[in-house]
Amino acid sequence: MQDYKWLYEYCLNRFGSAAALEARLPVPKTxxxxxxxxxxxxxxxxxxxxxxxxxxxxxxxxxxxxxxxxxxxxxxxxxxxxxxxxxxxxxxxxxxxxxxxxxxxxxxxxxxxxxxxxxxxxxxxxxxxxxxxxxxxxxxxxxxxxxxxxxxxAPRFLRMIGKDTFIPTDDMVAALNAQKIIDKVPTSQRDRALVQAAFNQWHAESGRPLCQLSTMLAFTVNH
Structure with missing residues (x-):
């Protein structure tokens, strides 16, 4: 899998500036x-x-x-x-x-x-x-x-109330597939643990909340 530096630079290139990227990222509640x-x-x-x-x-x-x-x-x-x-x-x-x-x-x-x-x-x-x-x-x-x-x-409810979480949307699953982390929607405990481990690593590298990393990862899927 790619590291956070790659993820950030990809999103930065897509939106043109740090300010434009940050404006698109959710902020969890304390x-x-x-x-x-x-x-x-x-x-x-x-x-x-x-x-x-x-x-x-x-x-x-x-x-x-x-x-x-x-x-x-x-x-x-x-x-x-x-x-x-x-x-x-x-x-x-x-x-x-x-x-x-x-x-x-x-x-x-x-x-x-x-x-x-x-x-x-x-x-x-x-x-x-x-x-x-x-x-x-x-x-x-x-x-x-x-x-x-x-x-x-459950993850959509948590996002609605402001609890930090990633959401395995179609775009995010496609991105995780491209990163060779999982190859399908993570419904099993094993696949969810693999996704959690990847997000924990990106969080450790960046300090960003999971919801922002999730959104950034979805941005790497071309439309």
Whole structure:
């Protein structure tokens, strides 16, 4: 694999200046900022990620105020009490997206947030304290203990809330293939560990967060 110096110089040549490159790179939230996010906002973003999967984002976003209303502002203590009959009634509400599987995921993910809070003090602290040099472990935790958070949903949720992570998009996977790190979408623990190790090396060389390295790597794929 190429080192960070090559990655930076490639992106610099593509955009023409350091300022132009930096303007295109995401900035993760600090651990303190992640701790400050309330449980209801974490649940809202988890639900938003689940509903966006496979659907046009603008359609979901336009309906989100109604979702906030029917799910009690995504207060986990209230949402977790929503039973099957309540969810069936929501299937008749034309203001929201009526997908029973996705609707069922909301109280299940509320339960995960409450379980984590009991063990860690708060869900925000849990997210903030998870080490980014094992961010794939956090993906696995969310997929295992949450609902409908497999595939790219966990890393995309983390990017939405500002937790530092890379995301194996099509461009990033193509770039990793070109670097001979992996040859397909990293779904196995082995392939994810290989990608994590590569990003850890680039991070050690540059001090840059994973989200910036991920974006820069995607820039190396020609369109």
């Amino acid at each position: 651990p303190a900022a992640l701790r400050d996010i309330s449980a209801d906002r974490y649940l809202s973003m988890l639900a938003l990620r689940v509903f966006r999967a496979g659907l046009k984002h603008s359609l979901v976003d336009a309906k989100w105020p109604a979702f906030e209303e029917v799910f009690f502002g995504f207060d986990p203590e209230k949402v977790v009490l929503m039973g099957a009959e309540h969810l069936e009634r929501l299937m008749q509400d034309e203001r929201i997206i009526r997908h029973l599987g996705k609707l069922k995921s909301v109280p299940r993910n509320a339960q995960m947030i409450l379980d984590v809070a009991r063990e860690q003090g708060s869900f925000g602290a849990f997210i903030a304290d998870w080490p980014v040099d094992d961010i794939v472990g956090l993906w696995q935790y969310l997929a295992k203990h949450g609902n409908q958070l497999g595939g790219l949903s």
